[in-house]
Amino acid sequence: MTTPAIAIVGGGPCGLTLARLLECKGIDYVVFERDESDTSNRVGGSLDIHGDTGQEALRQAGLIEEFKKYARYDDTAFVLTDKDGKRLLQMGEGRDAPEIDRVALRQILLDAIPKEKIRWGHALTSAMMGEDKRPVLRFANGTEASGFKLVVGADGAWSKIRSLITKATPQYSGKIFIESKIGHENPLYQTLSKSAGAGMLLSIGPKKLVVTQRQGDGHYRNYFGILAPEDFFRNGTVNLGDTEATRSMLLSDFYADWSTEHKDLIKHATDFRAWTLYTLAPEDMNWKSVPGVALAGDAAHLAITNGEGVNLAMTDSLNLATKIVQYGIEHVDQAVQEYEAEMFPRGVATIKMGHQMIGSMYGGDPKAFLDALMAEGAQEV
Structure with a gap:
């Protein structure tokens, strides 16, 4: 069998969005996912998908109408109270950030990807550079894979692909x-x-x-x-x-x-x-590009939860896919360099936002959190 040009490690929303976008452009790829099947991973709550980021990625992937079938536009409301239950604020109704269960979003993406492109039961145990100076992937099931033009780490907070690029750890x-x-x-x-x-x-x-x-x-x-x-x-x-x-x-x-x-x-x-x-720390967003390797989503810019995680991950996938199409597989390393240059500022911003937001949430003063929301552009309804 011919080795696909691109390997994507991780079958969450980030990795699957990238896979779908590559599928649309006719670029060969394979997804390695640790779950044993598409019914294995049932953990995960609700995600708000923003109009100009997550939804735009789905739009470019030709999946926005399918998304709308499951999106909950009436679940955008947000209520803030103190510890005594006193309501201080209600906002968010009508915001273009409908909710969808993580499982439902993942299934929409899976249904849009040929089944043979996903290798289930492939939990990555290690990644290292081979003699050709390209990544060699080793999995818990005893198999090994190599020979890819590009390996994309979409394998989350504890990414094993990250170690090929940077020493940064969560x-x-x-x-x-x-x-x-x-x-x-x-x-x-x-x-x-x-x-x-x-x-x-x-x-x-x-x-x-x-x-x-x-x-x-x-x-x-x-x-x-x-x-x-x-x-x-x-x-x-x-x-x-x-x-x-x-x-x-x-x-x-x-x-x-x-x-x-x-x-x-x-x-x-x-x-x-x-x-x-x-x-991760803001200063972690400064690594030197490594040929044959890229990071996306939490693997690249893990932040404390702030409402942007999945949206930035899907934006990463869209931007990376766009650069790959622009430069072609033979110049994929240049595509990654440009992608990273645009991704670093987003990563720094979301990490700082996470620190600020969670700090105000745990500070004990609901008004401080409200001020942080407004500073990020939230509008009271």
């Missing part, structure tokens, strides 16, 4: 989100659906927060944001698999002085899992 932010669920069968569901409604509700208190967001099937995903050591859920002290113990810990150690409404959310929450927040 740093712990000091903050953790504890994710949970309130499903339709939950005794609290009807009450929560009336109080939280569509979109997202953010509550801010001293050094902690609560986020509640409606998902595509109507259930609610909740995030309890706390300050904690990096190994808080790894040292055996807290077992998120013990639902009652986790509820008790949150109620006694973190949210004891919050409103009854917030405490009820904890008392009824299920399916706990930890989301530890990491980030």
Whole structure:
């Protein structure tokens, strides 16, 4: 079999957007994905896809109409409260940033890519430069792949492709989100659906927060944001698999002085899992281009969650694909150099935005967070 010109490591929205764009332009590629099949990865919440970035990438990929079938335009509302449940702001209705479940977005992209172009069950264990000074990929299933004109690392926060370009590694932010669920069968569901409604509700208190967001099937995903050591859920002290113990810990150690409404959310929450927040540093966005390698999305510019992640990742894919088409496969290294020159400022900006936004969210003053939103161009409705 002929080796494709481009290998994409990672089958999330970033890697699959790039794959679809290359497919549209007739450029040969292969996607290596660690999941065993397209039904393996069911983790992930709701994503807001912005008109001039994420949606533009889908438009160029010929998928915008398919996206609109699943996009939730009524879930753009945003409500801000304090820890006592007092509503301070409601905004966002009508914003061109509809929500879509990560799983649904991924499936739209998968359906638009030939099945033979995706190699499932290929978890990358290492990447190194071969004798031809091009990447050699080694996978957990014992296979190896090489000979590509370009390898694109779209393999997320802990990218193994990144090490071919830079020594930069993610740093712990000091903050953790504890994710949970309130499903339709939950005794609290009807009450929560009336109080939280569509979109997202953010509550801010001293050094902690609560986020509640409606998902595509109507259930609610909740995030309890706390300050904690990096190994808080790894040292055996807290077992998120013990639902009652986790509820008790949150109620006694973190949210004891919050409103009854917030405490009820904890008392009824299920399916706990930890989301530890990491980030690259702004100064990491300065590596020297390496022939045969490129990074996109979190692999390139991991930032603390700020609402831009998937949109910038899809923008990376669009810009990289555009440069590859412009210069052609024989000059793909020049395409990558120009892509990186445009990507670095975006990376620096989103990393700084993440620090600023999460700092104001954990600062305890909802008004400080509101000011940060307005500084980024948000408009009250």
